[in-house]
Structures are given as C-alpha cells and as structure tokens.
Ligand SMILES: Nc1ncnc2c1ncn2[C@@H]1O[C@H](COP(=O)(O)OP(=O)(O)OP(=O)(O)O)[C@@H](O)[C@H]1O
C-alpha cells in the first residue's frame with residue numbers, strides 16, 4: 001500500500017530522427033532514441049523522484065523492455081507489486097519517425113495491452129488501491145474502467161489526467177467522480193464543450209467542471225501558465241520569463257505529480273499550483289519526458305527564490 005496509487009499506462013517510446021531529409025522506401029541514417037513513457041508512468045516517476053510514497057497499477061508484456069520499465073520504476077522506489085506482466089503480449093509501444101525539423105512525420109501506436117486493465121483487474125487489487133490517500137487515473141484507461149474506478153473507490157479522492165483531447169472524451173460521463181483534475185487547454189475544451197481562447201473562457205471551463213462536481217481544477221495553459229480553482233479560491237499563475245526550455249514535453253506530467261503530493265500533504269490549491277509550475281520548470285530543462293534531476297530540494301529552492 002502507498003500514499004499515492006497511479007493506475008495508467010506504461011509505454012515504450014521509440015523515436016527516430018534522420019540526419020538529413022527523409023527518403024522514403026530507403027534506409028535513412030539517423031539517431032534512434034528509446035525511452036519509457038506513458039502519462040501514468042511519467043507521473044509515477046515524477047512523484048517518486050520528488051520523494052512521494054507511490055505505487056503503480058498497470059500491465060506490461062513479457063518482452064525485455066516491459067521488464068526493464070518495471071525494474072526502473074522499482075529502482076527509484078515505486079511499489080510495482082501491482083504491475084502485471086502478461087504472457088505472450090508485447091508492452092505498449094509508440095514508434096515515431098521525425099522529419100529533419102524534428103516534427104513528427106509518421107507514428108505507429110500499439111497500445112492494445114492497456115485494455116487488459118479491466119474492472120476485474122481493478123477488483124483483484126481493490127484492497128491495495130483503497131489503502132491509498134489519493135488515486136490517480138490517466139486518460140489511456142478505457143471509459144468503462146474510468147467509470148468503474150469512480151464507483152469502486154467512492155470516498156477516496158481520485159485525480160484525473162486526461163492525456164490528450166482525443167482521450168479526454170472518455171471521461172465525460174464520470175467527471176463528477178473526480179476530486180481533482182489537470183487538463184490542458186485542449187482537454188478542458190473537450191471535457192466542457194467550451195472552446196478556450198481567452199482567460200474568461202478558462203474561467204468558464206473551470207466553472208463547468210466545478211458544477212459537475214470536481215473539487216480542485218488545474219487547467220494548464222502551456223506558455224501562459226496555469227489557472228487553479230476550488231470552492232474557496234481561484235487565480236492565474238504565469239511562468240517566469242527566464243525559463244530554460246529544452247523540451248516542454250512532459251511538463252504537464254510533472255505538474256500532475258505535484259497535485260498528488262499537494263493533496264497528500266494537505267497543501268492549499270494556490271501553493272499546489274506554484275509547486276506544479278516549479279516542477280514544470282525543472283521538467284522542461286530536460287529533453288526527456290521526465291527529468292532525472294527532478295527532486296524536492298530543487299523544487300523548494302525554486303519556490304523560495306521564485307525562479
Ligand atoms: N512554452 C512554455 N513556456 C513556459 N512554461 C511552459 C511552457 N510549456 C509548458 N509550460 C509549463 O508547464 C505547465 C504544463 O504544461 P502544458 O500546459 O503544456 O501541459 P500538458 O499539455 O499536459 O503537457 P504534456 O502533456 O506535454 O506533459 C504549464 O502550466 C507551464 O507552467
């Protein structure tokens with residue numbers, strides 16, 4: 001049992017970038033990079049690196065990379081006792097080829113294995129999960145699973161990270177069951193039906209989420225920062241202008257990790273949002289989705305010095 005349990009996806013991300021212009025039907029010289037991903041996994045890794053007590057509930061295939069992904073999580077202190085290895089299956093993989101400007105040219109997504117996180121699988125791990133102070137769900141999970149989790153764990157706060165606009169749709173019918181949520185602008189638009197172009201639109205989207213029953217809302221706004229809202233307070237926090245950004249990918253996942261930690265530590269919503277921004281600033285200094293340099297000491301240093 002752990003303070004925080006994350007139920008979600010573990011991916012193996014394989015990314016190829018050519019040295020020159022891509023030539024089709026040919027073999028292109030380039031660099032191939034392999035990393036562990038999946039929003040649930042990334043959130044889990046960030047929580048662990050920030051010193052949180054965290055377990056992950058997920059599935060991997062019986063391939064080498066799946067075992068490696070599990071081992072790596074265990075090494076950084078994650079409880080992996082509820083990550084099941086499925087025989088004769090391959091782990092979720094995301095294979096992308098970039099063009100010479102580092103934009104994605106084509107990608108192939110093999111994530112069927114996530115369907116093996118079924119209500120029955122949740123039921124088998126029910127006591128373990130129910131022992132947590134907060135449960136995180138990611139948008140990779142099926143609609144059925146999201147609704148089932150909300151029913152099964154009534155009374156325990158549930159946090160939801162929608163992952164993407166396309167995946168956010170699945171949560172529309174069980175939104176009210178989430179205690180906290182961290183959509184980005186696009187995801188908030190899909191969840192609420194409000195197209196977001198202005199600060200007022202952001203406020204209206206947060207209103208809508210509160211009306212549905214969500215208690216704490218964090219809408220991350222990319223370079224515009226974040227909007228936080230609960231019954232007692234609300235506000236925008238803008239990023240500092242001296243950020244060192246190598247890659248913004250994964251900034252949102254580190255933000256979600258601090259929402260979980262803030263909840264466990266009883267931190268108010270504004271201070272939690274500030275922690276999220278500080279975590280995002282660390283995440284963006286790395287070219288990888290999760291910065292291996294993520295740690296609580298550095299996060300607190302940035303909070304106290306406002307950088
Ligand atoms: N270009 C940027 N400049 C400054 N801060 C940024 C930028 N992009 C992201 N951030 C910071 O990261 C936080 C989360 O980013 P974002 O809104 O992009 O989430 P996201 O789309 O869920 O990210 P991802 O899914 O890639 O992890 C923002 O609240 C902001 O503090």
Ligand SMILES: [Mg+2]
Nearest residue numbers: 163184252253
């Ligand atoms: Mg995100």
